[in-house]
Amino acid sequence: MSASSTLPPMIDLIGIQKRYKMGTQTVHALHPLQLKFHIGQFVAIVGPSGSGKSTLLNLLGLLDKSSGGEYWLDGQNVAQLRDEKISQVRCRKIGFIFQSFNLFPNMSVLENVCVPMHYAEQSKQYMTERAHLILDRLGLGDRTGHKPTELSGGQRQRVAIARSLANDPPVILADEPTGNLDEQTGEEVMQIFRELRSEGRSIIMVTHNQEYEREVDRVIEIRDGHIIRS
Amino acid sequence: MRFSNTLKLSIASLSTHPFRSFLAGLGVVFGVGAVVGMLAIGEGARIESIRQIQEMGVDKIIIRSITKESNDEDEQTAVVGITKDDIRHIGNQFDNVNAVLPITNWSGTAISQWMEKPNQQVLGVPQQFVEITNSRILGQNGRFFTPKDYDEATPVCVVGSRLAKELFQFRNPIGDRLFVDGNYFTIVGILDHPADRKIEGIGSVNNMVYIPAVTGFETWGIPTRGNRSQVPYRMLYVVVNSIEQIENTSKRLAAYFRTTHDEYDYEIVLPFELMRQQEATQRVFTIVMASIASISLLVGGIGIMNIMLANIFERMKEIGTRRALGATRRDILTQFLVESVVLTTLGGALGATLGVLLAFVVAEYAEMPTSVTFVSVILSLSVSILTGVIFGSFPAWKAANLSPMEALRHE
Secondary structure (H helix, E strand, O other): OHHHHOOOOOEEEEEEEEEEEEOOEEEEEEEEEEEEEOOOOEEEEEOOOOOOHHHHHHHHOOOOOOOEEEEEEOOEEOOOOOHHHHHHHHHHHEEEEOOOOOOOOOOOHHHHHHHHHHHOOOOHHHHHHHHHHHHHHOOOOOOOOOOHHHOOHHHHHHHHHHHHOOOOOOEEEEEOOOOOOOHHHHHHHHHHHHHHHHOOOEEEEEOOOHHHHHOOOEEEEEEOOEEEEO | OOHHHHHHHHHHHHHHOHHHHHHHHHHHHHHHHHHHHHHHHHHHHHHHHHHHHHHHOOOEEEEEEOOOOOOOOOOOOOOOOEOHHHHHHHHHHOOOEEEEEEEEEEEEEEEOOOOEEEEEEEEEEOOOHHHHOOOEEEOOOOOOOOHHHHHHOOOEEEEEHHHHHHHHOOOOOOOOEEEEOOEEEEEEEEEEOOOOOEEOOOEEHHHOEEEEHHHHHHHHOOOEEOOEEOOOEOEEEEEEOOHHHHHHHHHHHHHHHHHHOOOOOEEEEOHHHHHHHHHHHHHHHHHHHHHHHHHHHHHHHHHHHHHHHHHHHHOHHHHHHHHHOOOOHHHHHHHHHHHHHHHHHHHHHHHHHHHHHHHHHHHHHOOOOOOOOHHHHHHHHHHHHHHHHHHHHHHHHHHHOOOHHHHHHOO
């Protein structure tokens, strides 16, 4: 990834950390760390349970506030923004993919994909066209009217990926995206991620599956809140 | 998020659990129903009592003689009530009085061709009696008394519509004769009040025999009971120039009676004042009833809050996901607030319908007058919307302030 290294990083974490107070003790969920994520990079974050990899992902996704440090996302320091601004950044810059898909069961596939666009206040026509475009591309063009419960696990995760792409974010954060899928469908999801990377998106994935380490551009390993490999 | 989308989303969320939503809104339904129903019953009672008072005539002052039972047979002149002097004085000395209309009563056995009725009330009335009581004259060629009847004290009478049916067995009595205590009177008309008005202390208008007062005096003299002078005038209608003069005139009348009567053998009644008091009393009554009913609205609101809180706990993951997908705190707040307001508004609409139905049922089966006012319906609907806002605010605020990370972690 030497080409992208010359470009400014998509994400630059400078001294980002997470501390908790537990009684009189301070627990470091994440020690101050320096990390850069580049445009078009597919990164896997690995490590045992409780190592701090989910904490890192939450900080990256602005779902949690850091206890210190700077977080530069696409040229903007987002660490100290107000909640309203943070929501906007989440809405337009970051696409989330969850282990258990987190689709809205009472909405159709199309409506699910439209949710982030609702929050971006897009017009109805734009939303429908864009949702169809993404769903067609992910092979779900004939499932738009279905409810998530009528789909297989792999299809559901593809709907979730479609939803994460709704506002065309440069960063995709995936928390164990294949954790609830069998090997073959997991592999399909990985294939989609590789395609998204080739579009220039940064993909950061938390995973337990060591097999995927060979399929990504870079592996970040965390242990006890420290980065031991990056 | 656009408001129209938020509204759609809220309705969709509520319809995911229709029965639960219905139960949650039921408190508001009954609360609003009770408020609308109570207001309708209160308003109906108010209108009815005002109507009754208005029938007395708000531009009149009524002075009634009070009769006291005395065991002392020798007491000859003690209780006299309103006297001829009083009538003359009021007529001459009170500028703002248009007319003084005395009513005298006698009683005796009334005998028609068909029937005999003992203890029949006979009222000696002035010519204006029909207008004062808002009554009307029925019967073919029927009439009330003419000035000639008064000048000549002709032996004529007018019979109340109900009494006429009783005494003459539904035949037309006009031109027929009625004997009262051996004196005969020619019937010239039938007097009828559509709502069968009562004259305070005397009885129903439709149940009397009326004669020109002067005829009564010629026939029987001043009414007597035993060896004692009975009250000559049962009541006086004092017609005042304008309603504004009533209070002032009644004060002057009271002062006059205080100085001329040794005993409290009279009573001054102001229908206008009665109406004002009645309106005030009724208003308090309505407020009390509506307040009690609104307690159920309060309980309904608490029910909504309870359900919304449970709802948020259950939908934590949804909230977290929405936040991750770009929802602001305000988006979440609005979503849940709109949900509770939609719930209470629908509940309110259903409740208002129920209240109107209740008012109808009460009017129909309990024969109580009710009146549903537009204002009460609008008020109740506004209150139910407000209930949604008030009791939905805390749960919505709670939902909006969840940490997205905590919310997402919730299973």
